[in-house]
Amino acid sequence: MKPLKLFNLLLNAFGEQGWWPVTEPNAVKPSYKKRAGLTKRQKFEVCIGAILAQNTSWKNVEKAIENLSRNGLLSVKAINSCSQKKLALLIRSSGYFNQKSVRLKRFAAHIVSCYNGSIEKMLSKPVEKLREELLSLHGIGPETADSILLYAAFKPVFVVDAYTKRIAERVFAKKFHSYAELQAFFESGIPKSVACYNEFHALLVELGKNYCSKNPKCSECPINKNCYYYKQ
Ligand code: SF4
Structure with a gap:
């Protein structure tokens, strides 16, 4: 599987995430929402x-x-x-x-x-x-x-975190040795766009939080049919 396919699978599974949550005027709590x-x-x-x-x-x-x-x-x-x-x-x-x-x-x-x-x-x-x-x-x-x-700043820079590393190593069966390597892998595999990078990182966090944790819930995971780790 390629990063773009993972992106599409996650988007189908979870929908748009409305990142980054911020506080609206007259509110005190940050909220998730698609903002212009x-x-x-x-x-x-x-x-x-x-x-x-x-x-x-x-x-x-x-x-x-x-x-x-x-x-x-x-x-x-x-x-x-x-x-x-x-x-x-x-x-x-x-x-x-x-x-x-x-x-x-x-x-x-x-x-x-x-x-x-x-x-x-x-x-x-x-x-x-x-x-x-x-x-x-x-x-x-x-x-x-x-x-x-x-x-x-709305610059096209892909954000990498611990979820990204764990998911990428499991799904793509690859080892990543640095932040820069992982970032380059994703940036070269998806369209260079702020909207796409924004959504993809948010979707990876959603997957990591709910399924691909340290002890992954693979049998319930919506992308398991395409995951190398699960197939193994
Ligand atoms: S199938 Fe398992 S290892 Fe693969 S992404 Fe889902 S939770 Fe993670």
Whole structure:
């Protein structure tokens, strides 16, 4: 099977996922929904969510985002001027909250000092330059940087996570030795489009969460007939 076939099978099985979940104006919780674009606040929220999502489940991130939202802290300026102690308390549910509060504050401070507080100015940079810049920031690795590039900046960059690796190694019966190798495998096998990359990553997360876990539920999995691991 090729990546494109996997994409189509997953889309048929699960439908569109409406990623990345963000908070609507007048709401406090992020919601999944197909959106034509994002507001400045929502783009920043994606960046915050990508940092908070490191090593935890989305459910825990959602609570942290809701707290930030209720406290008027979903903006560059507000995070930059909030004390680290207060921030850490509000994002407690996301785990590693002291570390993450430092990361959030440094991220916001970077936007303030280099872009006069404008997230949009930063996100409009060419993809390679922006990726390099994000990776140079404290606590931002490839998965977080690529999530920001794809879901906040709408750049065609495929996001790889632990689910992607596990699923790809099982479904395609291949070993992947690095993030870059896995990313190149998917990027070369599907159309280079933000919409396709957006949906595919979300679908892989859905498959990984519900079926292709450490102990996979292969007999119930909607793509098992096409999966090498299951056939073996
Ligand atoms: S059949 Fe099993 S191994 Fe293959 S994708 Fe589904 S859950 Fe994962």
